Amino acid sequence: MNLSSILLTIISRMDGERTIYNGLHLIRGKKSGQTLQDVEYYNLKAFFGIWPKLAIELYDEAVDQLIKSDYLSIQENSIVHVTEIGKKLSSTLPTYHFNGWDYRGNEIVFFSRLSLTIQTISNFRVGSKLFIPTERDYEVQIFVKNILYKQPINNPSFSIEVMEELQYYIESSRMVDLHKVILLHRLGGYGITGWTWNQLSESLKLNVVTIRLYFIEGLHLLLDAIEISGKAQFLRKLTDNIKVSTYLTDSATKTKRYFEKGLTMSNIAEIRRLKMSTIEDHFAEMSINDSYFPLNQFVKNEDIRAVINMAHKLKTKRLRLLKNEFNHLSYFQIRLILGAMSGGEEDGN
Known part of the structure; x- marks a missing residue:
């Protein structure tokens, strides 16, 4: 696995329909209307937000490697295409096990909680109650303090139980040995600090x-394993609010509340003092994420079916191409249809 191979996987699904930096926005988890739609349109939920602070320099380097290897080509209109040898390579790439859509960078918060918990328990086990926490984030410190407050952390058996529980979830997940080595070496304990990225790089080559x-x-694999188990054990407490509770952005959620009260889009735009284009983005989000979205309030059923059929026929989700086929429909209406086609209702009922 490397950034170039992940990028090739992403671009191969958007082949010929998006620019090269759509992949960057997706990996960073940008909450724009375009990126959120791309996630659904091209089945890219796994990669959404897996690296919120990915440096553009690293991204450009990965792109350059793909172009120099003749796996990608960029047209004059900035649209990126996968070459024939790029398509052959992408078909041989492994299945990735990211779950970015559900965690969106919060897995790092979980690890910070886990790391500080392990450090605290291991220090208390040997009677060392004064130590410098490896995690400096105040919210993480307060969270862990509250979690451990009523736990028997002075009892050696408690630390054994936590270690056994962690081992159980690691083994029951789909982690390979490399995942395990990296995760466990990043953790610290009494008198031990977790390895740096450079130390791991040097050791693992x-x-x-x-x-x-x-x-x-x-x-992501560890968090999935903890959730699937359904057991009310200690580590589950560390996953509180790590998985997103709603897939709508906060702003779209507010718009949805007004819509459910019977307000029109123009009413909502006026009350919220937002541009109509922003409100349209919110409704596009709703069409994707709400299986009960009333699509036929905005588009006739026959138009819904016609657009869906044309999208399949042309093998495209590019708005401009579909708009050329349906001049009587607005771009907004087509966005709603594509959104419902991806994640909501396809028949408008």
Whole structure:
């Protein structure tokens, strides 16, 4: 796994329909209307927000590697295409196990909680109650303090139970050995600090970017395993609010509340003092994420079916191409249809 291979996977699904930087926005988890629609349109939820602070320099480097290897080509209109040899390579790439749509960078918060918890328990186990926390984030410190407040952390058996629970979830997840090595070496304890990225890179003979990607994927696998188990054990407490509770952005959620009260789009725009284009973005989000979105309040059923059929026929989700086929429909109406086609109702009922 490396950034170039992940990028090739993403672009191969958007082949010929988006610019090169749409992939960057997706990996960073940008909450724009375009990016949120791309996630659904091209089945890219796994990669959404897996690296919120990915440096553009690293991204450009990965792009350059793909172009120099003749896997990608960029047209004059900035649209990126996958070449024939790029398509062959993408078909051989492994299945990734990211769950970015659900965690959106919060897996790092979970790891910070886990790391400080392990450090605290291991220090208390040997009677060392004064130590410098490896996690400096105040919210993480308060969270862990509250979680451990009523736990028997002075009892050696408690630390054993936590370690056994962590081992159980690691083993029951789909982690490979490399995931486990990276995760466990990043953790510290009494008198031990977690390894740096550079230390891991030197030991594993892998570049730091690849190691970080394995680390993120491993955390997603661990979190999924904890959730699936359904057991009310200690580590589950550390996952509180890590998985997103709603897939709508906060602003779209507010717009939805007004819509459910019977207000029109223009009313909502006036009350919220937002541009109509922003309100349209919110409704496009709703069409994607709400299976009960009333699509036929905005578009006739026959138009819904016609657009869906044309999208399949042309093998495209580009608004401009579809708008050329349906001049009587607005771009907004087509966006709603594509959104419902991806995640909501396809028949408008």
